[in-house]
Amino acid sequence: MTVKNLTDTRSNLFRNLTRFREFGIIIFILILAVIVSLRAPVFFTLGNFRDILLDISILVIVALAQTMVILTHGIDLSVGSSISLVAMMVTYTIKTYPNTSLVVIVLLGMALGAVLGAFNGLIIAVGKVPPIIATLGTLSIYRGMVFLYSQGYWISPYQLPEAFKMLAKGTPLGIPNIIIFAIVVAILVYYFLNYTRTGRDIYAVGSNPDAAQYVGIRKQQIIFLVYVLTGVAVGLAGVLWASRFESAETSTALGFELQTVAASIVGGVSISGGVGTVPGVLLGALALGMINNAVTLVRISPFWEQAAQGLLILVAVVSDILITRRVQRNKAK
Amino acid sequence: MKESTIAPTAGPQPVNQISAGAPQKSFLARFQRWEWMLVALVLLAVVINSRLTPYFLNTQNLSRTSADFMELGLMMLPMVFIIITGNIDLSVASNLGMCASLMAVLWNLHVNIWVAASAGLVVGTLGGLLNGFLIAKVKLPALVATLGTYAFFRGIAYVLLGDQAGRGYPPAFTYIGQGNIPGTLIPFSVALFAVMAVIFGLVLHRTTFGRYLFAIGNNENASIYAGVPVVRIKMIIYTVSGFMAALAGLVLAARFGSTRPDIGTGLELSVITAAVLGGVDINGGIGTMPGAILSLVLIGLVRFGMGLKNIQDQVQTIAIGGLLILSILLASIARAISAGGVKLNWRTVSLAALFIIIFAAFFFYFYWSRAPVLAAR
Numbered sequence: 228m229t230v231k232n233l234t235d236t237r238s239n240l241f242r243n244l245t246r247f248r249e250f251g252i253i254i255f256i257l258i259l260a261v262i263v264s265l266r267a268p269v270f271f272t273l274g275n276f277r278d279i280l281l282d283i284s285i286l287v288i289v290a291l292a293q294t295m296v297i298l299t300h301g302i303d304l305s306v307g308s309s310i311s312l313v314a315m316m317v318t319y320t321i322k323t324y325p326n327t328s329l330v331v332i333v334l335l336g337m338a339l340g341a342v343l344g345a346f347n348g349l350i351i352a353v354g355k356v357p358p359i360i361a362t363l364g365t366l367s368i369y370r371g372m373v374f375l376y377s378q379g380y381w382i383s384p385y386q387l388p389e390a391f392k393m394l395a396k397g398t399p400l401g402i403p404n405i406i407i408f409a410i411v412v413a414i415l416v417y418y419f420l421n422y423t424r425t426g427r428d429i430y431a432v433g434s435n436p437d438a439a440q441y442v443g444i445r446k447q448q449i450i451f452l453v454y455v456l457t458g459v460a461v462g463l464a465g466v467l468w469a470s471r472f473e474s475a476e477t478s479t480a481l482g483f484e485l486q487t488v489a490a491s492i493v494g495g496v497s498i499s500g501g502v503g504t505v506p507g508v509l510l511g512a513l514a515l516g517m518i519n520n521a522v523t524l525v526r527i528s529p530f531w532e533q534a535a536q537g538l539l540i541l542v543a544v545v546s547d548i549l550i551t552r553r554v555q556r557n558k559a560k
Numbered sequence: 561m562k563e564s565t566i567a568p569t570a571g572p573q574p575v576n577q578i579s580a581g582a583p584q585k586s587f588l589a590r591f592q593r594w595e596w597m598l599v600a601l602v603l604l605a606v607v608i609n610s611r612l613t614p615y616f617l618n619t620q621n622l623s624r625t626s627a628d629f630m631e632l633g634l635m636m637l638p639m640v641f642i643i644i645t646g647n648i649d650l651s652v653a654s655n656l657g658m659c660a661s662l663m664a665v666l667w668n669l670h671v672n673i674w675v676a677a678s679a680g681l682v683v684g685t686l687g688g689l690l691n692g693f694l695i696a697k698v699k700l701p702a703l704v705a706t707l708g709t710y711a712f713f714r715g716i717a718y719v720l721l722g723d724q725a726g727r728g729y730p731p732a733f734t735y736i737g738q739g740n741i742p743g744t745l746i747p748f749s750v751a752l753f754a755v756m757a758v759i760f761g762l763v764l765h766r767t768t769f770g771r772y773l774f775a776i777g778n779n780e781n782a783s784i785y786a787g788v789p790v791v792r793i794k795m796i797i798y799t800v801s802g803f804m805a806a807l808a809g810l811v812l813a814a815r816f817g818s819t820r821p822d823i824g825t826g827l828e829l830s831v832i833t834a835a836v837l838g839g840v841d842i843n844g845g846i847g848t849m850p851g852a853i854l855s856l857v858l859i860g861l862v863r864f865g866m867g868l869k870n871i872q873d874q875v876q877t878i879a880i881g882g883l884l885i886l887s888i889l890l891a892s893i894a895r896a897i898s899a900g901g902v903k904l905n906w907r908t909v910s911l912a913a914l915f916i917i918i919f920a921a922f923f924f925y926f927y928w929s930r931a932p933v934l935a936a937r
Contacts, residue, residue, distance in 0.1 A: 302703075304829075316929055323932045342922045349915065350885055355892040357842050359648075359703075360884065363829055367881030374874035376930050380937060477874065482826070485650075485707060498701045530722045530821075534715025540708035544700055 249495055249507045251546045255539075256514050259521060267524040275520065277402065283516035284409035285464050285471070287509060289483070290490035291416045292460035294508045295453045297491055298420075298433040300500030301351065301358035303454065306461050307483035308369035309343045311475070313465025315373050318382040318475040325388045332391065336466035337459045343369060344458015348451035366484065373477050384473035395470035405467055412460065417505040429453060434501025489536070490515055493543040514539060594839040594891070598854040605858060609865035616868060619745050625867075627737070627747035627815065629860045631656070631808040631824065633853075634753055635831045637760040638801035640852045643835050644764075645776040646844025647702035649798065651691060652805040653827035654713035659684040660809035661717040664726020664819035673733045681806045687713055688802015689795070696794035710828070717821040727818035737814030749811050756804075761849035769793070777844030833884050834859055859883075 264270040289306050296303045317336045321327060343365070350361040384392070395405040420426040431439040432449045440446050469475045494511025496503030518539055522532045609616040616622075635652045642649050659680035666676035687709065694705040739748050764770040772793055775783040784790050813819045838855030840847030859880060866876045 316926070319933045320929050323929070339922070339925070342918055345915070345918065350889065354885075354889045356885060356888045360836055360842055360888055363832060363836075364881040364885035366829065367833070367877040367884070371875050371878030371881065372926070374872055375878065376926060378934060379872070379874075380934065485710065488707060489711065492704055492707070498704050528719070528722065530718040531715070532718075533711055534719050537708055537710070537712025537715045540711060541694070541705075544704050544708060545694070545698055548698065548700060 249504070249510055251550050252493060252495065252507070252510045252514055252543060255543065255546075256510065256517065259514070259517055263517075263521040263525060267521075267526075270521070270524055275524070277406075279513070279516045279520050280406045280409075281396075281403055282519065283512045284403075284405040285467055286486060286490055286515065287409040287512045288412045288460050288467070289457075289464045290487045290494075290508050290512050291412060291505060292457040293484075293487040294491045294494075294496050294503050294505070295416070295420070295429060296358070296457055297488070297496050297498060298429050298500055298503055299450055299453050300433050300436070301450065301453065302362065302488065302498075303347065303457050304359065304362040304484045304488075305343070305347060305365040305369055306457065306464075306487055307480040308366050308373065309340060309458065309461045310465040310468055310480040310483060311373045311477065312343065312369050312376070313339050313462050314469040314475040314479050315377050315382070315477075317466050318387065318469045319377075321388065321391055322382060322386050329390060329394055333394075333463065333466055337462040340458040340460070340462020340465060341455055342458065344455045344461065345451075347458070348454030351454060352447045352451040370477075370481075373479075377475075377477060379477060381476040382469070382474055387469075387473055391470055392473050393470075395467050405471060408463065408467060412463070413505060413509060420505060425449070425452070430501055432500075486515065489540050493540055495547060511543075514543070594887075595848065595851045595854065598838065598851060598858060602854060602858050602861060605861040605865060609861060609868070612865060613868045616865065621864075623740065623745040623747055623750070625864045626860060627749050629856060630747075630749040630753045631812045631815075632827065632830055632834060632859075633856050634756060634804050634808040634811065635801075635827065636834045636852060636856060637756055637849075638797060638804045639831050639835045640760070640838070640840050640847055640849060641764065641773055641797045642702075642801060643832070643840045643842060644773045644844060644847045645794065645797065646780065647695065647794070648706065648832065648842075649691065649801050650703065650706040650828050651687070651709040651713055652801060652808075652831055653824045654710045654717070655684050655687045655802055655805040656809035656812065656824040656827065657717040657821060658687060658713040658720070658809075659806035660813040660819045660823050661721040661726075661821050663810065663813060664724075665720045667726050667729065668724065673730055677733070677810050680810060681803060684806020684809065685799055685803040688799040688805070691802065692795035692798030695798060696791045714821075714825070717823075721819070721821040725818055725820050726813070729814065729817060734814045734817050737811050737816070749815070752811070757849065757853055761853075764849050773797070774845055777841075777846070830859075830880075833880060837884050837887050839887075 260270065269275055289310070293303055293306065313336050316339055317332060320335065321332065347362055347365055350356045350365075351358050354361070356364075393404075395403065397404050400407060418426075420429065428439070428444045428449050431442070431444055432446050436446060465480075468480060472479075490512040491503065491508050492498060492511070493514055494503070494507035494509070496508060496511075515536060518535050519532055522529060522535060635656070639649060639652065662683050663673075663676045663680040666679055667673055671679075691706055691709055694700045694709075695702050698705075735748060736752075737749055740746060741748055741751055764773065772783070772788045775786070775788055776790055776793065780790060809824065812824055816823070834856050835847070835852050836842055837859065838847070838852030840852055862879055862883070863873075863876050866879065867873070
C-alpha cells in the first residue's frame, strides 16, 4: 500500500514538473552540463560561466524582443540587418566625433533602431502585410542600406576610441557591462510582459486576436508597439555588437535573426503566438550558448557547432511538442 | 527569355472549385490582375533596361544572366507548392549546401563525379523527407521544423567540408551549370528549369494532386474530413523540395566550378521572395505557377539591369525587398480604398506627418553621418 502511494506521489511530482514548458530545456541543459564537465572539468568554473554569459548577452537582448513579436503571432526577420545598419551608422558617427558621450551613442543607436522598427511596424500593423513577408523585405532593404551607407568600407578596431570599446567589456561593477545590459533588459521585459496592462495585452493579441479586439484591446497599436520595441532592443544590440567586436562590417550579424528565433523557440515560445515566458527564453539562449561553449571545450572540430545547434533546436521542439501532448492527455484524465 | 514564353500557355487561373466561396472570388480576380501586372512590369523592365544600355538586348548577355537565376528557380518550383499549402521551407538553401558539400567531399576522395552527384541527390531527398516527417507526422509548425533543419543541414555541410573546398570538376559535370544546349544559346540549366517548370505547372494546375494542394491551403481540417491524404501530400512536397534543392546544389556547384560549405547561404529568402512576389499567398490557398515564373523573370531583369548600371549586387537587394513589400502593400491599399477609403481626420493626418518627419530625419542622418567618413577614405 505504501509502495503504491509512493509511486503515486512520484508520478504526480513528475506530472507537475512537466507542466512547466521549460521542463524539457532544463533537463537538456543539465544533461549537457554533466556530459561536458566529465570531458572538460573547466566547464564548471566561474570564468567559463562568465564566458558563456558574455557570448549570449546580445542574443538575450534581441531574443527577448523577438519573443514579444512572436507572442503576437508575428516574426521579425530583419533584426540581423538592423543590427548591422545601426552598428555601421553609430561607428561612423563615433569616427567623425570621437568625443561623443557614450550615453548619447547608446541613445542614438536605440533611436535609429526604433525608426527601423517603426517602419516594420507600420507596414505590418497599418499596411496589413504579413509579418514574415514584411520583415523578409526589410531584411533585404536594411542589409542593402548597409552597403549603400558604407560603400563596402568597414570600421576596424583602431578607428574606435578606447572608451567605446569598454562600453561592452568594461567591468566597473565587477562583471562585464554587456552582461549587465542583458540582465537589465531581461528584468524590464519580464516586468513589462507580466505586470503591465500593455504586456498582458501582447499575450491576449497573440492567443486570440479576435477576442482581444472584442474586449477593447487596440490590436493595431499593440502590434506596432512590439516592432518598435524590438527596434529599440536591436538598436542597443547594434551599439553593443560594435563595441564588443570593435568593428562594424557589412556582414555584421548576418543570419542572426534565425538565432534569435531559435533561442525563443528552444525556450518554449510558441510560434503561433500567445505562449512563452522570459525565463524560458533565457534558458533557450543559455542552451544555444552552452552548445557553442561545449564544442570548444570538448575540442570537437568547430565545424560541428552549427550542426549541434540545429540538432538542439530539433530535439528541443520535438520533445517540447511530445511533452505538451502528454501533459494535455494527463489533464484530460 | 525562354521561361517567359511558357507562362501564358501553362497558365490556367486558379479556379478554386474545391472551395468556391464568395471571398475566394474576389481573391481570384485580384490575382488574375496581379499576373497581368507582372507581365506589365516585365515589359517595363525590358523597355527601361534596353533604353538604359545598349548591352541589354545582347543574346549572349541574356543567356548568361538567365543561367544565374536557375538554382533560385529550381528551388522556387516546389516552394510554390509548399506555400500554397500554407507551409514554408526555410531549409532549402542549407539542404543545397549539404548536398553540394557531400558531392565535393566524395569528389575529393576520387569518387566518380556522377556517383558523387547521385549521392548528393539522394541525401537531399532524404533531407526533404526528414522535413516532411517532422511537419506531417510529428506535426511541428513548418517554420519551426525547417528552421531547425536550416541550421542542421548547413551544419552538416561544414562538418563534411570544413575548411576544404571541392574543385577541379570534370567538364562533363560543369556543363550542367556553364554549358549551352549544343547549337543554341540556351544554357543547359535554363532548359532544365523550363522542363521542370512545365512539369510543376501541369501538376499544380492540371492534376488532382494540385487541387489537393489548394484545398489544404484553404482549409486543412476540411481537407482531412473530405478525405484528402494531407499527411502523405505534405511528405511528398517536402521530399520533392529536398530533391530540387539537391539538384539546384549540383547546378550551382557546376556553375561555380567549386564548392565551399557556405555555398548558397541566404538563398532561401530569395526563393520565398520570388514565390510571394509571384502572387503566391503566404497564408496558403492562392497562387499560380505562371505568376511565380513571371516574378522570377522580373527579379532577373531588374537585377540584370541594375548590374549593367554598375549598381552593387548588395544594393540591388533593396529594390527586390521593396518590390516584395510593395506587391503586398499595394493589394492591401487597394482593398482599403474599395472598402470605403481611409478616413482623413486630423489624428490620421498628424500621425502621418509625424512618421514622415521621423523617416525624413532618419534619411537626413543616414546621408549626413556617412559623408565625412567616406570623404576621408
